[in-house]
Amino acid sequence: MVLLTKEKKEEVLARSKELIFESGDEKWRAEALSLAVTVAGRYFPKDFLLKFFKEEMKMLREASIVQDWINEGIEKGIEKGIEKGIEKGKKSGKLEALQEDILDILEERFGIIKKGVSRKLELIDDPAVLKSLHKKSIKVASLDEFAKILDEVLEEE
Incomplete structure (x- = not known):
């Protein structure tokens, strides 16, 4: 009415x-x-x-209409959660791949890598920073030089 x-x-x-x-x-x-x-x-x-x-x-x-709304809300929530999970997984996978690539380059160039370097790389969650470090890992003259750069990056964050 x-x-x-x-x-x-x-x-x-x-x-x-x-x-x-x-x-x-x-x-x-x-x-x-x-x-x-x-x-x-x-x-x-x-x-x-x-x-x-x-x-x-x-x-x-x-009421069936309210149940439909509730179910629709639950479905949307699940879908949104899945989408966020996928995005988070993609980002995490990308970060891990970049970190592993850097370690592979350093190992190939300088031999055994110190644990501290890999732990410090894991602290970085910005793909752009990791890409920059990837380039530096190719150009540095020593593992110590890379470790210093890595420390500087972590101090800035």
């Missing part, structure tokens, strides 16, 4: 609720209440509606 009146008042919403509860069909009442809340949501603040329909909330949760 709120949708059909010019003035959107609490009394109209209360009358809508009364009419809905006159029905003997519990499933229909749940569906009608969910529809009334949905329409009222366009005209009344959410806090007001939560208080106004406080006693009916359990019934509203059981």
Whole structure:
């Protein structure tokens, strides 16, 4: 009824609720209440509606349309979580690959790598910094020179 009146008042919403509860069909009442809340949501603040329909909330949760919304929200949340996980995994994989490439170059050029160098590389989570270090690993004259550069980079972060 709120949708059909010019003035959107609490009394109209209360009358809508009364009419809905006159029905003997519990499933229909749940569906009608969910529809009334949905329409009222366009005209009344959410806090007001939560208080106004406080006693009916359990019934509203059981309404198929509300269940559909809940399920849709859960699905969207899962999808978003998966997307974030994939992005995080890609970034992590990229960082690990860059770190491993640097260590491979240093090992090939200078032999055994000190543990401290690999631990320090793991602290860097910026692909651009790792790319720069990758280039430096090719150009440095010694492992000690690279270690100094690495220390400088870590001091800046």
